[in-house]
Amino acid sequence: MKLKRRAVLKGVLASAAGIGLTQIASAKSLPAYHEAGGVVNSQEIPMFSAFTKYENLVFISGIGCHEGPKTIENHTKVVMRDLKKAIEAAGSSMSKVLKCYAYVDDIANVDGMNKVYDAAWPKGKMPARTCIAVAKGGIPGASLCEVDAICYI
Amino acid sequence: MKTQRRDILKAFAAGIVGIAGLGFANKVKADAVHITGESAIKNRYPEEPVKFTKLGNLIFASGFICLPHEGPRTLENHTKVAMGKLEAALKEAGSSLDKLHRVTAWIDDPANYFPLNAPYAAAFPGGRRKGNRSCMAVSPGNIPGNSMVAFDAIARV
Numbered sequence: 416m417k418l419k420r421r422a423v424l425k426g427v428l429a430s431a432a433g434i435g436l437t438q439i440a441s442a443k444s445l446p447a448y449h450e451a452g453g454v455v456n457s458q459e460i461p462m463f464s465a466f467t468k469y470e471n472l473v474f475i476s477g478i479g480c481h482e483g484p485k486t487i488e489n490h491t492k493v494v495m496r497d498l499k500k501a502i503e504a505a506g507s508s509m510s511k512v513l514k515c516y517a518y519v520d521d522i523a524n525v526d527g528m529n530k531v532y533d534a535a536w537p538k539g540k541m542p543a544r545t546c547i548a549v550a551k552g553g554i555p556g557a558s559l560c561e562v563d564a565i566c567y568i
Numbered sequence: 569m570k571t572q573r574r575d576i577l578k579a580f581a582a583g584i585v586g587i588a589g590l591g592f593a594n595k596v597k598a599d600a601v602h603i604t605g606e607s608a609i610k611n612r613y614p615e616e617p618v619k620f621t622k623l624g625n626l627i628f629a630s631g632f633i634c635l636p637h638e639g640p641r642t643l644e645n646h647t648k649v650a651m652g653k654l655e656a657a658l659k660e661a662g663s664s665l666d667k668l669h670r671v672t673a674w675i676d677d678p679a680n681y682f683p684l685n686a687p688y689a690a691a692f693p694g695g696r697r698k699g700n701r702s703c704m705a706v707s708p709g710n711i712p713g714n715s716m717v718a719f720d721a722i723a724r725v
Contacts, residue, residue, distance in 0.1 A: 420713075452702055472623075472626075473642065486701065491591070511669065513621045513622075513623055513626075513628045514621065514628035514630075514722075520711070522709055522710050522711075524611070525613070525614070525712055529613055539604060539606075540604060540630075541604060541606070541617065541618045542604075542618065543605075543616065543618050543619070543620050543621045543628045543629060543720075544616050544618065544628040544630050544631065545616075545630060545631030545672070545674075545718065545720045546616070546712055547674055547706055547710065547711060547712075548705060548706065548707070548711070548712075549707075549710065549711075550706070550707050550709035550710075565628065567623055568604075
C-alpha cells in the first residue's frame, strides 16, 4: 500500500515537473506564430495585409468607405459593416475588440460618426478608442471616415 | 452569474498556476479575462466613454485630451491635464506610466513638436520620459474638444 502511494506520488510529481520543464522550455523559445492574411496589392506591388495575427492577438488594417452617398452616417455604416466582416474573417468578433483608431476628415463629423459607431458594438464591449480628425481629403479613397481594430481570438 | 463565477474561477486558477511558476499566466491567452474600463458617466464625448480595455496583462488605453474648461489653453497645461488622465486610467487598469510599451501623441500644431517634450517628460514620475512614442501633428482644431494634444498608450500590468 505504502509502495503504491509512493509510486503514484512519484508519477504525479514527475508529470508536474515534466509540464513545468516543457513550459519553461517553451517560454524561453516562444514560437512566433505570426500570420498575415488578405494581402492587398496596388499596381502588382503588395501594399499591406488586411490583418496580421500573433498568438491570439489580431490587428486589422484601417477600413474606409468607397460607396454610397457621401454622408458621414452612410460612410460610418459601411465602414463598421466592413470592419465587422474583416474582424469575423480573421476569427474574432465584435465583442472581442480591444482598441480602435477612428479617423474623420472633418472634426464636425465626429458626432455623426459616434451615433453609428456606438451602435455597432455589443453592450458593455466597446473597445478603447482614439479619435482624430485629419486634413480634408486626407483619408485615402476620399472616405469621410476610417476605423481600424486590435482584437483577439 | 454563471459567467461571473467562471471568470472568477479562471482568474483564480490562472493565479495559482502563475504562483506555481509554470508560466501560463504570462501569455496573452485566449481565455484571459477581457476587461472594459468604462467611465462612470456614459457618453462622455468628446472624451472617450471607454477609458481602457485589458486582455490578460495587456492594456490598451484610449486617447486622452484636455477640454476647454480644464484650464488655460497652453501646451504645458494641456499636456499636464491629458497625461494626468492617461495616468489615472493606467492606474485604474492596474498599470502605471512606468510600465508603458508605447505612447502615441497627437499635437494640433507642428510647431509644438519640440516644445511638447518638456511638459511630456514632466508628466512622468521622476520627471523623465519613459518608453517609446510616436508623435503626429494634425490641423488646428482637429483633435476632439479642440484639445492641443491627445495621448494614448499600450501598457502592461
